[in-house]
Amino acid sequence: MHEHIRPRKAIASLPVYAAGKPPAPADGLTPYKLSSNENPLGPVPAVTQALAAVDTLHRYPNPGAEKLRAALSEHLQVPDADIVTGTGSLGALTQIIAAFAGTNQDGTADEVIYPWRSFEAYPIVVGTAGAASVTVPLTAEHRHDLDAMAEAVTERTRVILLCTPNNPTGPALTHAEVEQFLTKVPAGVVVVIDEAYLEFVRSEDPVDSLALYRTHPNVVVLRTFSKAHGLAALRVGYSIAQQGITQHVRAAAPPFSVSTLAEEAAVASLNHLDEVHERVQQIVEERQRVQAGLQGLGWPVPESQGNFLWLPLGDHALEFAHAAGVQALAVRAFAGEGVRVTIGEREANDRLLALCGTYSFPGVNRLTE
Template sequence: MSTPQPRAHVERIPAYVPGRPPTTRPGTTTYKLSSNENPYPPLPGVVEAAHRAVDTMNRYPDMGSTLLYAGLSDRLGVPVEDLAAGTGSVALIYQLLTAYCDPGDEVVHAWRSFEAYPIAITSAGAVSVRVPVDADGRHDLDAMAAAVTDRTRVVMVCTPNNPTGPSVTQSELDAFLARVPSHVLVVVDEAYLEFVRMDDAVDGLATYRGRPNVVLFRTFSKAYGLAGFRVGYAVAPAPVAAALRAVSLPFGVSTVAQVAAVASLDAEQALLERVDALVVERDRVVEGLRQVGWRVPSPQGNFVWFDLGARTAAFAAAAEEAGIVVRPFAGEGCRVSIGEDEANTRLVDVAARFGPDGDVAPL
C-alpha cells in the first residue's frame, strides 16, 4: 500500500545540531559555551516590559510589528518599508530563499559558515554551492565570485563568519559586489556586528543604500541577549523587504518578543557597555591562547574557533571534563563562545593542557 511521501529533497536536508547544555556536576559550576549566547541577564527594563506584555497573551501579536519597525526605523535611519522581521535572523534565510529561489537554483556561500545555510537552501529545493574558507577561516570572496553562474540567485556573506570568526572588510566587500550580477541578491549576514573591532569594517547600512541587490540580516539574539525570544530583522530595498514580509509566517514574532526588542533598543547604552566587556574578555582569551602556542583566526564575533581536524572530539571531551561545553564540528574544529570570566579562564587552561599539536595533559 502506498503512503504519503515528502518531496524528494526533504530527505536530503541536513540536521541542525544545536549547542548542547552542560551536564550538572555536584560541587562544580558548569558553563555552556556552545551556542554563542550572551552570558549577561536581560538589559534593565526589558524583563519588566516583557512581563507587562504577558498580560495580553490572549490576543494575537501585532502582525505588522508596528512598534518594532518604528523603533528600528528611528535607530537605523531607514524607511519602515525597508524592514522585515522574523523569528530570529535564521527565519529570514528561509523567507528569502522561499521568495527568490526555484528548485534547482543555486545559492553560493562560504564553508564552513553558518550551519543553517545548507539546511535552508535544501529545504527550498535549491542547490548549495559551498566555497571553502581560506586557511585563516576567512571568506574567499574571489572564489565565491567565480562560483556565481547563471543559476545563482542568492549569495550569503556571513560577517563575522560563524563559526570561524573573521569578518570581511568594506574594501573586500565592495570589490566582491562589483563582480556580482545586479539580479543576484547578496545577503550580508551581520548577526554579530556589534562585536566587530577592526579597521575598514563593513558599513552594512551604507552598502545596502548604495546597491539595490544587498540585504542585511541582523538579530536581537546575540548582543542584545534575546536568544530565547527569537527576533531578527532584515534591512533591504523596499521590494525585497516586501517579498520577505509576504512569505513570512503570520503572527510569527510574538508580542512579548516585539516588546522586549523595543525595550532593548531603548537600553542601547547599557547594551554597548556589555558588548565592550565581552570584547575585552574575547581579547583576553585570544592573548592567553597565543601565549600557549595556539594560532586562532582573528575573532570578530563573541566566539573563538579552534581548527582541530581529527582532534576535535578529544578537545571537546577535555573541555567538558573541565566543566565547559563547546560546540564541536566533527573532524573540523570547535567553536567556543565567550562567556563568564571563569568559563573563559577554564578554556585557556584546557587549551594550554591540550596544546596546539600534542596530546591533552591530565587535570
C-alpha cells in the same frame, strides 16, 4: 506502514541542525554552556520590566511587528518599509530564500552560494526551499574566499550569503572587500550580508552594510536581537533591503512571526542601547583576553570579531570537546574541523584557558615545551 510515507527528496537529504548541548555536571565544578554563542550577561533590566508589563497574551501580536519596525526605522534611519521582521535572523533568512530561490517549473534548482564552513543552518534553509547549495571553501586563514565566490556565480545563481563575522570561525569581512565583491556580482543576484554578530566587531574597516544597501538594490542586511541584546529565547530578527526586495520578502513572511513579548523586549532594548553596548564591550574585552591567552599558549586561533573563538583542531575536535566536558564546559565541536567556543563567564573562560594550557595536539607550539 510508515515506509509508504516519504518526504520530498530535498527534505530527506538535509543535514540535521545540531544545537549546542548543555554542559554535563562534574563534581566540584560549576557547569558552563559555551556551545551556542549565547550572551552570558543577558538582556538589560528594562527588558524584564517590559515583559512583566505585557498583559495581552490572549491577543495576537502585531502582524508585521509594526511597533518594532518603527523603532528600528528611527534608530537606523531607514524607511520602515525597508524592514521585514522574522523569528530571529534565521527566520528572516528563511523568508529571503523562500522569496528568491527554489525549484523552477522545469525541475531545475536555483543556486545559492555561501562560504563553508559557515552557519550550520544555511544548507538546511537552502535545501528546504528546493534550491541548490554551492559552497565555497574558506581560505587557510578561515575567511571568505570572495574571489572564488564571485567565480562560482552562474546564470542559475539567485542568492549569495556573506556571513560576517563568520560563524563559527570568527574573522570578519572588510567594507572595502565587500564593496569590491559587489562590483563582480550581477545586479539580479541577491547578496545577503548576515550580521548576527555585528555589535562585537572591532576591526579597522568594518562593513558599513547600511551604506551598501542604500547604493546597491540587490543587497539585504540580516540582523538579530539574539546575541548582543541577549534575547535568544524570544527569537526576533529582521532584514533590511530596498523595497524592490522587501515587497517579495514580506509576501513570503508568515504573519505574527514576532511575538508580542519579543517585540516589546526588542523595543525596550533599543531604548537602552548604551547599556547594551556596555555589556557587549565587556564580552569583547573577554574575547580579546582569552584570544591573547590562547595565542600565548601557541594555539593558532584566527582573529575573531564575534562573541566566540575557533580552535582549528581538525581530527581532534571531538576529543577536545570530550575533555572540555570533563571540566563541565560544553563547547561546539565540528567533527574533523574544529571547535567553536563561546565567550562566557570569566570563570568559564579561565577554565578553558587552563584546559588549553595542558591539551596538546599537532600544530600547537607551546612556549613551555
